[in-house]
Amino acid sequence: MAKRAMTVDDSKTMRDMVAFTLRGAGFEVAQAEDGKQALTLLASTQVDVLITDLNMPVMDGVTLIRALRADPKWRALPILMLTTESDANKKAEGRSAGATGWLVKPFNPEKLIEVVNRVCG
Amino acid sequence: MSGNVFDHLKSTYFQECSELLDQVYTHLTALDDGDSDPDTVHGIFRGIHSIKGGGGAFGFDRMVAFAHVFETLLDLLRDGKVVLNKDLLGLLLRATDALSDLIAAERTGVPAAAGFETAVRAELDEAASLPSAPTPSAPVRSVAAQPASGQPGLYRIQLQPHETLFKNASEPLLLMRELRRLGPITVVADLARLPGLDALDPESAYIGWTIELTTDASAARIEEIFEFVNDQCDLTITPAGVSAVPELEPEPEEAAPTPVASAVAVATTKPDSPDARRAEQPAAAQTVRVDVEKVDRLVNLVGELVINQAMLVQLGATLPSDMCPGLITGLETLSQHLRELQEGVMAIRTQPVKSVFSRMPRLVRELSSQLGKEAKLFISGEGTEIDKTVIEQLADPLTHLLRNAIDHGIEQPSDRVAQGKPAQGRIHLAAEHRSGRIVIEVSDDGRGIDRARVLARARTRGLVEPDAQPSEEEIDNLIFLPGFSTAETVSNISGRGVGMDVVRRNIQALGGRVTVQARQGAGSRFLLSLPLTLAILDGMIVAVGRESYIVPLTNIVESLRPRRQDINAVVGSGDVVAIRGEYVPLLYLAKHFGVPDAVTDASHGIVVVVENEGTGQVGLVVDELLGQQQVVVKSLEANYGEVEGIGGATILGNGRVALILDIAGLRSASAPGRASRGETRRNSNGHAVAALQ
């Protein structure tokens, strides 16, 4: 059965890039525009890995990570942050909130696949 | 860079940039109006941040470098480390303008002038000048010096996770797998820290491992595997020299998954109750993005349905009325549903006019500063929805009108103050629906129209009869005539009399009208009236010989069958018909289009009086009226070309093509004094054809 990923980002371009890359690696990819949408979708969908931006309206990445880790269902979900170099603080916050790993934007597609495989097999 | 892989997403990116920039401008305007909501600044930051993020993926280095400096300032702004004031706001506006240009340069492939953004960038740097944030210290780990890579080396890896490792959903098993991809490994577990069952926390990590890995990968590559966990464990990677293959090779699956790890896994990966597979998507999003092509296909299909339905109605009409009564009522119901479907589909194609309006404030800013005027643009009704096809064509005429307002309308600040007006001129751009059409207004509080000068100029140019006494409104609308300009100095912005008549032509090409009302000294008001959509037309089908033509309903004034005595010949011009004391020139469509076997005596046919934008009325002579119908406009140009007097084609209920008349084109084609076409040749249809070159 194919693995499922979810990409959370308010930029459609970024979501499309992640989706395109991961589909090429055999993943099914769901998309959400912000943390709140992601949580709503996750209430009825299984995912094997979540890739999230940190700066989003409505609910940002760090808040999303905290919400996920507080839920037993998602406590062991591999979560990757997509960060930029100006995001050092947020990245640290996300890390302590429970993010599994991170990737710097703009990302190299091979690296994304490698990192995704590393955190979710 | 990954640019090649993602090239197909470039257009998505540029579209997104355009939306993001719109939002940024909206936020900046809000700030200008005194909005103090912190979310506004956050929104601006996120917009620039997203633009930068995407741009990097495509290698738009110049734009990204600029965006980075911009983003840095915005970051400080949102953290409250820099205070917002009027000057800073002006800088943010100019920075957004510059960024927009840099993006456009990437989109069009035409690079921006060298150094054009340097000044703004320097200002941004200055505004953001704070000591740079200290770089976060690198995590401490110990890695001994490694042997040269490329040689198979043996590494000893000690991995002792801290108890909190699982809080980040890190999975040691996966790390082992990845290590094994580099080469054969042996793993020995270290249970020293494992407490008794009563003290065991299933979500804490206790077990450590010693891993021996034989690989020709470099130590750096091995470190990379641990990059996410190395601050949550004690990790040492020690090369142990070139070695033989280790004797034992137990499968990592046997050693690694400890009772603790698998317990955690079971506890957290069991899927939820049946709700986990609910069919319907939660209504999280309120909008759906659809490709334009998909919408256009839908519109075409619905158009075909309309034609099919018309065909069915026609066929149904040939049946005896009692033969299948249900059929007729069924067709009527179908017709109603189709109309609703059509309206629904056309509504999908509409877009708020905002997408065109949003560029205008910047235009006004730039023109004002270029011309030394002060003007502010106020916009209302930007949510008004217009068909996409119309919106795209609005940009040019609107730009012209705004230029005209700033260049000729708004006076110099000193002049304005002398008149008791505020130094800053007001320009208002508004859109609204009015009786089935879109009305767009561009008004200013400038000097209005100098009617005496306009009339004098028109007389000099022979555009008005010497003894004619046009009304005030008629004088105002003289400015739309070609070749008209009262500017004493031809400014290189508005150009020489090119503006207004081009605007009128553009609007007319959309099936619209433009008029002006002015109050001398107090301002001008331009009104554009446009149809809701270009793709569907309400038309009157007329018969000329064996051909059918469509006359757009908006052009029709009236139709009548004239009496013989009302038709008179005017020497050198043609026939006219007298209608309530006025003489309307006649255009015999049969003769104009070379249609054989048609009615030649207007009193035996019908005269359809049409008009187009103040160019006067003309009576089209046709054989008969066949009925009114909504038709789908199909392009003639796609496969054939332009034909003067014809503005497209449609497919009637009988499947045949009917040409749609372009009234403006007919008028100019029929103007007296045009060179005759030479000998009339006819093709196999009996139709007159052009002489071969």
Added chain:
Amino acid sequence: MHDSHPSPGGARPASHVSAVTPPTVQFITFMLGEGQYGVDIMAVREIKGWSETTAIPNAPRFINGVINLRGIIVPIMDLRARFGMESTAPTRMSVVIIINTGARTTGLLVDAVSDIISIAPDAIRPIPDMGAGARENLLGGLVALNERMVSLVSLEFLMSAEMAGTA
């Protein structure tokens, strides 16, 4: 490899077996009166029967009119007239070959369609110089087929003529 298409005039001697089969070009052949013509099959979109056209005012003599082809408006070119001969009087038996050239779709009115032929490109002979008075080259070449001459229509010359009515 077994050579399955009819041997074109000027073909290589049958004893010559080439190691690599040269690429062939396919044409649809049609009749205009007694003459046989061919058009590149790659440009042909479909072949349909004659249906009445809607005349375009002031069109060139060789444009018969336009038809509705499943929702798009397609002009019909009277090939006979285009070649400078008299206009065709279309009948129920006439055929329209719908071709795509670049972004445009056009219909060619012909008398009948004959066959699909495969020709080796080097079997195509150039149009001989007809001297003064020769018309613009609407043909791209000649080929001999079973001792008959097939004139290959040059689509690009055909379409380069003024299509729109004179303004």
